[in-house]
Amino acid sequence: MDICHEAPVKCLAYSPDGKWLATGSEDCTIILWDSEGQLVQEWVAHAGEVWSIAFSPDSRHLASVGFRREHAVWNVMPGQGAPKAMILEGHTGLVVSCAWSPDGTLIAAGSGDKTVLLWDARTFQLLHRLNLFTLEQHAHAVTHITFSSDGIRILSASSDGTVKIWDAFSGALILSLEGHTCGVNKACFSPCGKYIASASSDQTVWLWSIDDGSCVETLFEHRADVRHVAFSPDGMTLSSGACDGTVAIRHIRDIILVQDTDM
Structure with missing residues (x-):
């Protein structure tokens, strides 16, 4: 849609x-x-x-x-x-x-x-x-910051193309997610806390596993910079908005079920 x-x-x-x-x-x-x-x-x-x-x-x-x-x-x-x-x-x-x-x-x-x-x-x-507090190790500007639902972790997206997970209390780097070829404009935790979605100027949305930082799926629905991404409350739908004015809504239930089965 x-x-x-x-x-x-x-x-x-x-x-x-x-x-x-x-x-x-x-x-x-x-x-x-x-x-x-x-x-x-x-x-x-x-x-x-x-x-x-x-x-x-x-x-x-x-x-x-x-x-x-x-x-x-x-x-x-x-x-x-x-x-x-x-x-x-x-x-x-x-x-x-x-x-x-x-x-x-x-x-x-x-x-x-x-x-x-x-x-x-x-x-x-x-x-x-x-x-x-300063989030070090990003090579360029931090474009978005969000807390996990339990307040324990911080997720940061950067124009250097990376997404990083930090300890909210110590500021220590927990995990770095790398793969986008352009800056990341937004990143968010899934409601279950097992996945992260990132939206990039490379026109893609990536779905990541928080366990090992691996890319679970790369989504190619947009033809312009993707500015925003969000999970539905049940975590089974992913929506993204792009610079061309479009909003893409996709069901990811099958992807999530396969990953949970493999874990």
């Missing part, structure tokens, strides 16, 4: 309840789709391109960050009018990534000003400003 924005897709996210897929684009909009790929809502979210989006654990809110240090939280309740935003402030540099804590009480955003800010998700008050 392919669906289009009017400009390159920058980010996408599944709601934890599996009902919605949200996509953000350089056309300044966020589109909410149902599980069948039908458009549910579309709205202009930021004055510039939408860099990152993340659903709250209860699937009722969507955090988004956009060009010019913009960070908003939207209520996602289809059928009850246009989404309304609560604006979060505090960053002094370009905001490139956002995330919710697993219990839904905190909202975090990472920025080009080399900080991570934490807000109370109930009051939207700024709580902490954290200085990022």
Whole structure:
């Protein structure tokens, strides 16, 4: 299934309840789709391109960050009018990534000003400003950082074409995933924690085993830089968005079952 924005897709996210897929684009909009790929809502979210989006654990809110240090939280309740935003402030540099804590009480955003800010998700008050520790061994810029669901590991993607797994407490390098021929724009853990998916400017999506760092599958569905990739909540579907405005959705159940059988 392919669906289009009017400009390159920058980010996408599944709601934890599996009902919605949200996509953000350089056309300044966020589109909410149902599980069948039908458009549910579309709205202009930021004055510039939408860099990152993340659903709250209860699937009722969507955090988004956009060009010019913009960070908003939207209520996602289809059928009850246009989404309304609560604006979060505090960053002094370009905001490139956002995330919710697993219990839904905190909202975090990472920025080009080399900080991570934490807000109370109930009051939207700024709580902490954290200085990022340096992730060494990448040859070029780190393009994306995410935590594992248990908070023990950190996954970093880089324009040097690698994906690295780090110990979140010591900062020690655990594993380096190498194989892409261009920069990696996004990487994510599967819900079960056994796999990693990476999206690259080499127009491919790679599926990796976290046990030994081997490539399980290389997916060639796009004809442009792949900017984003995400697993469905059950881990059996993988979605990716590319610079040509397309979103590819593919079932990976058979791939996962074969790998789990071989382990």
